[in-house]
Amino acid sequence: MHDQFDVTLEDVDLLGEVELTTNLIIAASEAEEMLSPDEIDRILGVRPEVPPARREA
Known part of the structure; x- marks a missing residue:
């Protein structure tokens, strides 16, 4: 008989x-x-976001 509460999540x-x-x-x-x-x-492995103006330089 299958147990409805026995699930892999x-x-x-x-x-x-x-x-x-x-x-x-x-x-x-x-x-x-x-x-x-x-x-x-x-x-946490967060990288600071570089403003668009600095990316172009």
Whole structure:
């Protein structure tokens, strides 16, 4: 008999968010001081957006 509640659920986006959050929590717990916005961006893999005027130069 099939159990209707026995389902495999995989949400790739959610798994990615959980991994990012986990990495941030670990880094914050290991830091002696508050993480700077630049450190948080580095941990999350965020690249600063370059304004269009600078891209053309």
